[in-house]
Amino acid sequence: MMAEGRFTNPVVASLAGIRDFFSKQQLEDRYTEQARADGMTVLITGATSGLGFALATEFAKRGARAIMACRSRIPEAGEQVKELSGSDRVEMRFLDLSDLGSIHRFVESLVHDKITIDICILNAATTLPKSRKTPSGQDEMFLVNYLANVVLTNLLLQNSVIRPQKHDPSHENSSVGKTPPRIIFISSDSHQGATSIDYDEFGRYFDYGVSKAISNYSYFKLVLNTYAIELSRRINPDRVSVSINLICPGPVNSNIVKEAPWLLRMILKGIFTIVFKSPAKAARPVVYMALSPDYAGTTGEYLHMFNPKKMDPKVYDPEAGKKLWERSMELLKEIDPGYKTYHEFPD
Ligand SMILES: NC(=O)c1ccc[n+]([C@@H]2O[C@H](COP(=O)([O-])OP(=O)(O)OC[C@H]3O[C@@H](n4cnc5c(N)ncnc54)[C@H](OP(=O)(O)O)[C@@H]3O)[C@@H](O)[C@H]2O)c1
Structure with missing residues (x-):
């Protein structure tokens, strides 16, 4: 059976966002412009446009050192973020998630500069009008939207760029001490109802x-x-x-359809402009999840905008998780010459 997501028609997928746009936002009043990120280092992938750009601006405005991991618009996007945020603690680093070597070099550069990340926002994703092959032979959407995030998180943890909080029994019953670092995966509620993971086509390139x-x-x-x-x-x-938490920002008026054929792009951009949220507004629940004490020390939580929600039940299946992990590592062993530098997490 071929894997299927919830939508096959881009207009239907976009229109589904309209319902979200008008839905009640349970935790919206927990969001505050006052939450600060002073002293924190925040990494955002795909920070050249849309949600990622808005997040970089917002974190810089709140006092964080913002590291924009991007494959384009270097240094223009960073200069714009500096101007909009009024902060010069903004830097851009090259990262092309469709190139495994680039992910290794990116992490090596962070290690070289002794950077430790407090908040890591895995935001970058791509939507392409058809299949496209990466230099390592995979489908580009598979690599950028999924597998690259496996490599990146593994290397950030393995190299202590993200440092798991050590257990300190003396702080067991006190609120003293730092909270664990936060990784936030930017997801989409459209994952609900997708079919189970198809291992026959897993990582295999084919035309579509x-x-x-x-x-x-x-x-x-x-x-x-x-x-x-x-x-x-x-x-x-x-x-x-x-x-490790996840969030769907809801419908965002971003550049996500920039590679669509021009007529479809015009139609979708029309829908986006009229009913989708601005990236700055869509960034709010992400900032809330990243900075609020409500999510300190939590894991496996999911927000659909400001609404706590369960993800598709398949996501929580431990057997599915174990199998996905093993198959991802087997594939990476084949295709990534840097595989030997990975961390082996026990299951
Ligand atoms: N837009 C929505 O309605 C919506 C809804 C739900 C979830 N989301 C999620 O929100 C996140 C942000 O998307 P967006 O809507 O803000 O779209 P966007 O404006 O297209 O931003 C996507 C970012 O990802 C980057 N990117 C793409 N391929 C890359 C690669 N190979 N290496 C490094 N960076 C790469 C893009 O860089 P370039 O500028 O170089 O292309 C861009 O900075 C995504 O995870 C998306 O799935 C969006």
Whole structure:
């Protein structure tokens, strides 16, 4: 059976966002412009446009050192973030998630500069109108939207760029001390209802067109979410040393359809402009999840905008998580010459 996401039609997928736009936002009053990020280092992937750009601006404004991991618009996007935030604690680093070597070099540069990340926002994703092959032979959406995040999180943890919080029994019953670092996966509620992970086509390249591309977008989010929960299981076996949470920002008026054929792009951009949220507004629940004490020391939580929610039940299945982990590692062993530098998390 071929894996299928919730949608195969891009217009239907976009219109589904309209309902979200008008839905009640349970935790919205917990969001505050006053929450500060002074002294924190925040890494945001895909920070050149849309949600990622808005997040970089917001964290810089709140006092964080913002590291924008990007494959384009260097240094213009960083200069714009500096101007908009009024902060010069903004830096851009090159990261192309469709190139495994680039992920290794990116992490090496962070290690070289002795950077420790407090908040890591895995935001970058791509939607393509059809299949496209990466230099390592995979489908680009599979690599960028899923597998690259496996490599990146593994290397950040392995190299202590993200440092799991050590257990300190003397702080057991006190609120003293730092909270664990936070990893936030930017997902999409469209993952709900995608089919189970299909291992026959896992990582295999084949040609497809626009409807399979739309379907794959939501299916790869299901795969990503399943990985995030498995990562949390492995890194937090009996207490939370790294918070690993997920969020769908809801419909965002971003550049996500920039590669669509022009007529479709015009139609989608029309819908986006009229009813979707601005990236700055869509960034709010992400900032809330990243900075609020409500999510300190939590793991495996999911927000759909400001609404706490369960993800698709398949995401929480430990057997599915274990199998996904093993198959991802087998594939990476084959395709990534840097595989030997990975961390082996016990299951
Ligand atoms: N827009 C929505 O309605 C919506 C809804 C739910 C969830 N989301 C999620 O929100 C997140 C942000 O998307 P967005 O809507 O803000 O879209 P966007 O404006 O297209 O931003 C996507 C970012 O990802 C980067 N990116 C793409 N391929 C990359 C690669 N190979 N290496 C490094 N960076 C790469 C892009 O960089 P370039 O500028 O170089 O292309 C861009 O900075 C995504 O995870 C998306 O799935 C969006």
